[in-house]
Each structure stands twice: as C-alpha cells, then as structure tokens.
Amino acid sequence: MMHESFEPKLVAFCCNWCSYAGADLAGTGRLKYPENIRIIRVPCSSRVDASLVLRAFQNGADGVMIAGCHPGDCHYDTGNYHTRKRMVLLKSVLEFIGLSSERLLVKWISGNEADRFQATVESFTRELKQMGPYEKARDLRCAK
Amino acid sequence: MRKITEALREVATKLLHSSEVDLVLGYTRGEKAKASVPYVATTPEEAANLCFDNTSSKALSKYLLQDSFVAKKTALVLKGCDYRAVKMMIDENRIERGQLYLIGVSCQGMENSPFCQSCQHKSPPAEGVDILLSEDDATGERIAKSLQEAFPEIEKIERMSEDERFEYWKRQFSRCKRCYTCRNACPVCTCRVCMFDRENPDYIDAAKDQLAQHQFYHIIRSFHVSDRCVGCGQCARVCPEGVPLHLLHQKLQRELHKFYGSYKAGVDELPNPLSHAHKNEPDFFGKVGR
Numbered sequence: 001m002m003h004e005s006f007e008p009k010l011v012a013f014c015c016n017w018c019s020y021a022g023a024d025l026a027g028t029g030r031l032k033y034p035e036n037i038r039i040i041r042v043p044c045s046s047r048v049d050a051s052l053v054l055r056a057f058q059n060g061a062d063g064v065m066i067a068g069c070h071p072g073d074c075h076y077d078t079g080n081y082h083t084r085k086r087m088v089l090l091k092s093v094l095e096f097i098g099l100s101s102e103r104l105l106v107k108w109i110s111g112n113e114a115d116r117f118q119a120t121v122e123s124f125t126r127e128l129k130q131m132g133p134y135e136k137a138r139d140l141r142c143a144k
Numbered sequence: 145m146r147k148i149t150e151a152l153r154e155v156a157t158k159l160l161h162s163s164e165v166d167l168v169l170g171y172t173r174g175e176k177a178k179a180s181v182p183y184v185a186t187t188p189e190e191a192a193n194l195c196f197d198n199t200s201s202k203a204l205s206k207y208l209l210q211d212s213f214v215a216k217k218t219a220l221v222l223k224g225c226d227y228r229a230v231k232m233m234i235d236e237n238r239i240e241r242g243q244l245y246l247i248g249v250s251c252q253g254m255e256n257s258p259f260c261q262s263c264q265h266k267s268p269p270a271e272g273v274d275i276l277l278s279e280d281d282a283t284g285e286r287i288a289k290s291l292q293e294a295f296p297e298i299e300k301i302e303r304m305s306e307d308e309r310f311e312y313w314k315r316q317f318s319r320c321k322r323c324y325t326c327r328n329a330c331p332v333c334t335c336r337v338c339m340f341d342r343e344n345p346d347y348i349d350a351a352k353d354q355l356a357q358h359q360f361y362h363i364i365r366s367f368h369v370s371d372r373c374v375g376c377g378q379c380a381r382v383c384p385e386g387v388p389l390h391l392l393h394q395k396l397q398r399e400l401h402k403f404y405g406s407y408k409a410g411v412d413e414l415p416n417p418l419s420h421a422h423k424n425e426p427d428f429f430g431k432v433g434r
Contacts, residue, residue, distance in 0.1 A: 050363065050364055050367050051339070051347055051360070051364055054347075054359070054360050054363060054364070055345075055347060055360075057356075058356050058360065071423065071427050072423060078421055078422065078423075081421035081422060081423060081425065082421040084421075084425070084427055084428060084429055085404075085417075085418065085421045085425060086418070087429075088399075088403065088428045088429075089367070089370065089396060089399055089400070089403075089418075090363075090367070091434070092395075092396075092399045093363055093366065093367065093392070093395070093396060093399075094363075095306075096301065096302070096309065096392070096395050097309065097310070097313045097359065097363065097392075098304075098306050098307065098308070098309030098310025098311070098312070098313055098314075099310065099359070100306060105433055105434070106429045106433055106434060107429065107433030108429065108431075108433065120433065136310060137356050137359055138356055139354065139356040139357065140354050140356070141349075141354075
C-alpha cells in the first residue's frame, strides 16, 4: 500500500569524519535530497548504541539510518567494526520481536560520496513511504 | 543428593571450625519444605542446616557483590552455571579469588527446568574450585541437547510472520510489571549502576505501563547480557508473570554463535565477543548497506 500523503521521519546518525562530511558535500554540491531526514552528528558511528536507536523509534522516527566510514577507514581505527557487530545483532533481535528490522539501515558512506548519500536518503525515504507510519515502538510519553 | 548434603555439612563444619572462612553461603530446607532457600552459616552448629538438592536453583553468586559480603572470607556452594558466573566476576576483577572458598557440587539438574536439560556444564571443573563434591552413584546423566536443539519455541517464533511475532511478544510484554526481578536475579547482570536506575536519560520511567518501555527494557537487557549469559535460567524462573525472557537471551546467543564463533561465558577466557571488534569479522552491511 502506498501512502502518498505520508511523509516519514527519518533520523540519521552520521559519523563526524565521513558521513557527515559526505552530507556536507552533498549540500555544497547542491544535490537535492528529501527533507524527511534529520541528521544527528555523532563522533563515531560506534557512539550509536541500541538504546539510541530504540529511543528514536519511541520518539516518533519511522526509520533510523546509521552512517559511518567504510570498514578500514575509521578515524578511530576500529569504531565501525564495533558498529557492525552490534547493529547486526540489534537487527536480528528487532526481527525476532516483530519490530521491522528493515526500518534500521546501516550504511557506509565516506566523505566524498555525496551522491551515495543522496541516493541512500532518497531510496530509504521511498521505502519508508511504502512501509507507512510506524506505531509499534511508539512511546506514549512522546505522543503529541 | 543426600551424599552431597552430608559431605557439604562436613566440609562446612570443618571450615567454620578452623575459622578458615567467616561464613558459608549455601542452601537450606525452606519452611514449606517444597524448595530449598539460600542460607548463610556462620557457626559450625549452623552448618548442620545446609543442604543441596534438585530444588536449589537460586544463583548464589550474586550475593558476593553485596556490601555485607565484601570484606568477609566466604565459602560458597556452586553449581556449574553459578561457577561460570563467579568465574566471570573474578575475570572482570569484581571479586577476589583469594577471598573465596569455592565448594563445587555436581549438579544433576534442577526440577522442571528446561535449562538444565540443555546444560553442558552441570558441574564446575575440578581445577576451578577448591573442593568438588559429587555423587558416586550418579544415576544416568541426562544427555545434554545442543544450543540449537534446546528451546524449540525459538524456531516456532521464527516461523511466524512479522505481525504474529509482534503480537506474540506484545502479549508477553504486556504482562511485564517491570519489577526488575529478572535483572536482580541474573548472576551476570552486575553493573555498579544499572542504566535503568538512572533518571537521566529517562529512557524508561517506573510509573508508566506501556509497551514501548517494556520493549526497550527487554531488548536492552537481553543485549547487555547476550554474550555473558551463562544459561542458568534464573530470569525465566523468577518472573512472577512467566514472561519467557530466556527465549530472547537464547536467541541472541544463537546469533552470536552463528556470527562470531562459540564463545561460552564463564567457560572460555575473556574477551567476550561484544567487548572487542576487529577487521576480520564478517561485514553484513557490505557495499550496499542493510
């Protein structure tokens, strides 16, 4: 089912050194990407732990994207190895509990891949639109 | 189990008599005699109350972290799973091995516990404890099922559709009162300050009864103990509402074993899989992301 009028909220945790620079470059390069995205800059993608992701869903996000440096390129050498180790587990536990794990996207985007950043945001927003609003993990305290 | 009980009393009396330890932490008959309960013996006379049988399921290791036990030389009755938890605590420098006298008992599995049927470490290893008490006439050790075969409920849940899974866990979680008994009973949930006790950030608050916070609590807790779980089954045993929490933990264990090799907490040496990361591990997100 396509939700034409539905505009999903997408929270993106971008690592300071690669993905945030990539998003920056997309901006200076005047590449257009959907305004559904809310970028949160984190020092490293491994700063994002499971509770931050769940908190985003509780607070009204329809999708969460974690973007970090490509494996091997981490500013702190091993940060993104931690990310991929944790997030693959988080995805499987979300799947197991019946919270859609495809609403969590982990992607490696480097500082010069502005086009990749744009394409990712576009395709993920499109997918989220198709999936519709996400109410399964909503916290009532955050309801407006 | 009579033999173990007798040997245990003998050992405890000797230890307390010679003042080698200040107290012996074990089990005694409960008031209603249906199950044994934790017991602290401080004099040789009290040692006669100790016992061990197939209802001694409470994990004693967690008491060691309480203030009243810290400065005391403690003798401790340990089953296999409990020993694994103690080994974790020693390895992580939470308690000192020199302060402990470990009395290992060869466990035959607890009554009605699905965990004990899949347990491969019923007795602590003889080299890890100070004395190992065992039954000579061990009546047919039950054959341990492998991790993948134990808990067929997990496969049942995996076969469901996403919405069915969600409904299943919604049913389970909505019974949760967030009393934190599962956390308190868990022998490897040993942070000094638990993140759920902190007021800031207020990920969950105690007063409200709502699904998102139950989900949050259980997901994060299962995450925190995923690679430390010793499979003692305390979480499921103590839950007053019978929420099958162990399924979550076992599922995460399976995933960890599948992805990062079969690390067993309290059997293998540290580091545990989630405490380190390196480049040779598989990258599940790859070029395209997932």
